[in-house]
Amino acid sequence: MNDSVMPFGWGGITFIAFYLFGLLCIGWMGRRARQDNSLRDFYLGGKGVGVVVLLLTLYATQYSGNTMFGFSGKAYRIGFSWITSVHFMTAIIVGYLLFAPQLHRLSHQHGFITPNDFLNHRYRHKGINIVAPILMVLALGNYLLAQLMAMGRALQGLTTMPPQTAYIVGVVLLALIMVVYETLGGFRAVAWTDVLQGTILMIGFGVLMILIWTQYGGIAETTQKLLAGTESDRAKVLPPDGMGARNWLSYVIIFGLGASLYPQAVQRIYSAKSTNTLRTSLIFMAFLPLTTAWIAVLVGVTGAAHVPGLDGAQSDRILTILCREVQQSSLLGYWLVVVLFSAILGALMSTADSCMLTISSMVTKDIYLGFIQPNASEERLTQLGKWLSWIVVALLAGVAIYMNSLETKPTLVKLLDLKFDMLVQLAPGFMLGLHWRRLTGTAVFWGLITGLVVTFGLYGNAWIKSTGFHQGLFGLAANLTVAIALSLILSRNPKESPPSLS
Amino acid sequence: MADPSADKPENECCNHQRSFLCWRIWTIYGLLAAIGIPWYWPKDHATQLLGLPAWTCVSLLASLGASVLTTWLILTHWPAAPDDENKPASDPS
Numbered sequence: 001m002n003d004s005v006m007p008f009g010w011g012g013i014t015f016i017a018f019y020l021f022g023l024l025c026i027g028w029m030g031r032r033a034r035q036d037n038s039l040r041d042f043y044l045g046g047k048g049v050g051v052v053v054l055l056l057t058l059y060a061t062q063y064s065g066n067t068m069f070g071f072s073g074k075a076y077r078i079g080f081s082w083i084t085s086v087h088f089m090t091a092i093i094v095g096y097l098l099f100a101p102q103l104h105r106l107s108h109q110h111g112f113i114t115p116n117d118f119l120n121h122r123y124r125h126k127g128i129n130i131v132a133p134i135l136m137v138l139a140l141g142n143y144l145l146a147q148l149m150a151m152g153r154a155l156q157g158l159t160t161m162p163p164q165t166a167y168i169v170g171v172v173l174l175a176l177i178m179v180v181y182e183t184l185g186g187f188r189a190v191a192w193t194d195v196l197q198g199t200i201l202m203i204g205f206g207v208l209m210i211l212i213w214t215q216y217g218g219i220a221e222t223t224q225k226l227l228a229g230t231e232s233d234r235a236k237v238l239p240p241d242g243m244g245a246r247n248w249l250s251y252v253i254i255f256g257l258g259a260s261l262y263p264q265a266v267q268r269i270y271s272a273k274s275t276n277t278l279r280t281s282l283i284f285m286a287f288l289p290l291t292t293a294w295i296a297v298l299v300g301v302t303g304a305a306h307v308p309g310l311d312g313a314q315s316d317r318i319l320t321i322l323c324r325e326v327q328q329s330s331l332l333g334y335w336l337v338v339v340l341f342s343a344i345l346g347a348l349m350s351t352a353d354s355c356m357l358t359i360s361s362m363v364t365k366d367i368y369l370g371f372i373q374p375n376a377s378e379e380r381l382t383q384l385g386k387w388l389s390w391i392v393v394a395l396l397a398g399v400a401i402y403m404n405s406l407e408t409k410p411t412l413v414k415l416l417d418l419k420f421d422m423l424v425q426l427a428p429g430f431m432l433g434l435h436w437r438r439l440t441g442t443a444v445f446w447g448l449i450t451g452l453v454v455t456f457g458l459y460g461n462a463w464i465k466s467t468g469f470h471q472g473l474f475g476l477a478a479n480l481t482v483a484i485a486l487s488l489i490l491s492r493n494p495k496e497s498p499p500s501l502s
Numbered sequence: 503m504a505d506p507s508a509d510k511p512e513n514e515c516c517n518h519q520r521s522f523l524c525w526r527i528w529t530i531y532g533l534l535a536a537i538g539i540p541w542y543w544p545k546d547h548a549t550q551l552l553g554l555p556a557w558t559c560v561s562l563l564a565s566l567g568a569s570v571l572t573t574w575l576i577l578t579h580w581p582a583a584p585d586d587e588n589k590p591a592s593d594p595s
Contacts, residue, residue, distance in 0.1 A: 080558045086565050087538055093572055094531060097522040101581045220553025227548060238546060239557045245541035252535060279576050286569040286576075294562070435523060 012338040019200075019342050020174075023181050023349070026192045030185020037379040042186035043113050043361040048273035049191055055281040056198030057191040057354075058268050062092065062259075062285075063201060063292050064143075064351030068344050069150050071293055073316035075300025079226070079236020082297050084248045088255035089289035093282055095260030098431045100269050104278055107270040114358075115266040115430075116366045122433050125441030131448055132426060133366035136263045139419040140355045141396060147352035148175060148393075148400040153317060154344055167404050171397050174345065178353045179393045183386045187271065190353045197346030204343020205295045207336050211326045212302045215333070219298065225305040236304055246468030254470050257431070258424035263362065264354040319344070359392050360385040421472030425451035428476075428483045436487075443486035451479025521581055530571060538564030 035046050049057070067085075075082040103118060112118055116133045119125075148171050155170025156163050181189045216222065226233045240248065259265075272278035303310075303318035307325075310318060327337040364385040369376055376384075429444045455475030458464045464471050540557040549556040 080555055081540075083558060083561055083565075086562065087535075087568075090565050090568050090572075094568065097572070097575060101522075218553055220550065223550060223553055223555065237555050238548060239540040239543040239555070241545060242541065245539050248539045249535070252539070275580070279580055283573045283576050286572040290562070290566060290569070 012334070012341070015338050016342055016345070019345070020177050022196065023177060023193050024184075026196065027181025027184035027189040030181070030187075030189030030192055033188055034186070037382050039113055039361070039365060039378050039381055039385070040111065042382045042385060043357065043365075044267060044271045045187040045191060048271050049277070050273055051277050051280045053191050053195055054268060054272050054277055055284050057194035057350075058265065058281055058285055059288060060194040060198035060201060060346065060350035061264055061268065061354040062089070062262070062351075063288070064147060064150075064347050066146060066150070066351075067292060067296055068347050069153065069316045069319055070146075071296035072300040072303065072319045073313075075297040076304045076310065076315040076318045077300075078240075078244075079301055079304060080297070081236075081240045081244055081248070082300065083294065084251050085293040085297060086289045087248070088251045088259070089293045090286065091252045091256030092259045093286045095256040096269075096282055098260075099434050100260075100278065100282070101275070102434045103266070103430070104269050104272060104275065112270050113267075114362050114365050115261075115263045115426075116362065118266075119429055119433075119444075120370075123429070123441030123444055125445055127445040128429065128441060128448070129366065129370055131445065131452075132429070133362045133370075135422055135426065135448075135452070137359050137362055139422045140263055140359050141392070142419045142422075144352055144355040144359070144392070145396050145400055145403075147348050147355065148397055149403065150316075151175065151345075151348050151352070152400060152404060154320070154341075154348065156317075156320075164404070168401055171400050174349060175352075175393050175397050178349050179356065179389050182353050182357055182389055186382075187267075187357060190350075190357050191271075193353065194350045197343075197350040200339070200343045200346045201350075202291075204340045204346070205292050207340050207343070208299060209295050211333070211336055211340070212299055212322065215322075215326050215329060216302050216306050219302075222302050222305040226301070229305070229308070233304065233308070236301065243466070243468040250469040250473055254420045254424050254472055257427040257476070258420035258472065261423050261426050261430055264358040267358055267361070356389050356393060360388045363388050363392075421455050421470055421475065422452070424472045424476050425455065425479050428480055432480075432483070438491040439483065439487045440490045442490055443483045446486055447479040447481075447483030450482045451475040454478040522575060522579055524579075527571075527575065527579075531568065534564045534568045534571070537561075538568070 035041050040046060071082065071085050074085075106112065106118060106121070110117070110121055112121070114133070115136060116129060119128050119132050151174040152167035152170040155173075156166045161169065181193060185192070223237055226237045269278065272281070299319055299322060300315075303315075303322055307318065307321055310321075323337045323340060326333040328334075364381050368384060369381060425448050428439070428447055433439050433444065452475065455472050458471035458474055461471065464474065538561045540561055543557045547555075547557060551559045
């Protein structure tokens with residue numbers, strides 16, 4: 001039998017089935033709680049959410065399948081150096097300081113629904129209204145794809161089915177459950193399921209900590225084992241070299257500026273019922289990397305010491321492999337792993353459902369209402385948004401299944417990186433635009449285009465790779481230069497009058 | 503009696519109720535990043551602390567420092583809310 005498979009038996013499967021059924025019930029409750037058929041009600045839950053829901057939906061959305069599988073896999077490959085992830089997850093909250101207070105206030109004043117609503121309000125520029133939503137949809141599509149692939153890999157570790165069949169069943173079954181509850185209850189269903197998923201995720205990380213501690217001894221033992229191992233094992237304990245340190249800095253900047261602009265996170269900023277709700281949630285979020293990303297790193301490093309020999313995308317399965325060993329050790333271990341597995345599903349589905357809902361909102365409001373049918377009623381748009389969720393998920397599930405059949409499978413962290421190279425190009429439009437009145441729409445548009453051309457032009461460039469910095473940061477430097485220079489020139493022109501910030 | 507602070511030039515850095523845009527704040531974040539990123543450790547440094555490589559402990563402490571600083575800023579520097587801020591959102595239509 002494959003050593004990464006955890007056949008759960010009827011007890012564990014029933015628990016997980018109840019959990020998944022619970023998600024559908026919450027979707028139904030979200031449907032019953034709807035107040036009208038408006039876009040705001042479907043995509044932001046009407047008047048907004050309180051502290052507990054906001055905190056857990058932010059948490060469940062930002063900590064995803066990448067955190068559980070991707071982070072532990074990367075830590076397996078490079079060792080303790082991946083505490084980079086603790087730093088960059090903290091950097092996301094620091095990034096919020098640059099725009100969240102002003103954006104939250106504006107969103108409540110003007111009833112924003114999608115991230116592009118702010119850009120449209122601020123710049124009234126047709127080019128931005130086309131490029132920004134497409135960019136965000138592509139970036140989120142990439143993220144949703146990574147979650148769907150992780151769902152397939154999760155089920156591969158759960159059953160004794162042939163791996164390819166288990167993968168397909170995992171992608172299709174979990175995506176179906178997700179799209180059903182999202183269609184039923186919209187944002188309410190997504191946020192309320194996030195409360196359940198976020199709670200289980202928090203418990204799951206606690207369980208994970210106990211499991212690796214009891215099963216594999218303390219961290220000192222792991223460190224010693226790696227130090228006594230091969231040259232590559234020893235490198236996992238030592239500090240990174242110059243390029244590793246530059247790559248670390250690059251991650252901190254690109255996450256701080258790019259991941260804080262996750263479109264679904266921006267919508268959660270809109271959905272906070274009050275300023276105090278947002279502030280309290282961000283305070284808690286500032287400490288969660290230490291209880292989440294750090295534990296994922298410990299799992300990866302422990303795996304590297306005790307289960308050597310996994311390469312590339314295979315190492316993303318280290319968590320399931322460790323869980324299988326714990327599961328077989330005792331009855332308590334079995335049930336702890338069942339809870340942990342539910343947490344993994346929660347992490348994957350909560351991130352994926354938020355991406356799906358946000359993609360649907362942007363295509364519906366920014367593209368369909370903005371360019372195709374400007375007179376469409378709210379009811380029709382909401383209906384269209386629901387159909388779009390099904391289409392998007394069906395398409396991406398197909399891509400996820402196709403990509404798993406490729407010989408060289410992309411690692412989860414690689415998929416994650418591509419998204420931020422794109423998203424970070426929106427930073428000037430949001431972060432600078434909220435504070436610098438002279439920034440004009442034309443300047444932001446051409447900055448964005450320049451940034452994207454540079455980013456994709458440099459993709460795969462050997463010299464860029466050797467610097468350790470993401471190509472998106474080179475794109476951002478070009479983007480900022482163009483945006484600032486053009487603004488300084490154009491803002492003298494009365495036709496490019498500085499737009500209102502309030 | 504006139505407010506003695508009225509003549510002072512407005513300094514966003516010192517005005518806790520206005521903004522996070524202050525060079526002092528971002529300098530501290532920069533310092534924490536400089537400490538947290540282990541660029542200055544010798545390449546073969548294998549000293550351990552609490553079972554972890556020493557550089558890992560320092561890096562984690564810097565991350566904790568960033569979290570504490572962020573919390574303090576959110577509590578004390580959050581830009582002042584206009585009176586109507588906590589009203590429910592208006593209908594977008």
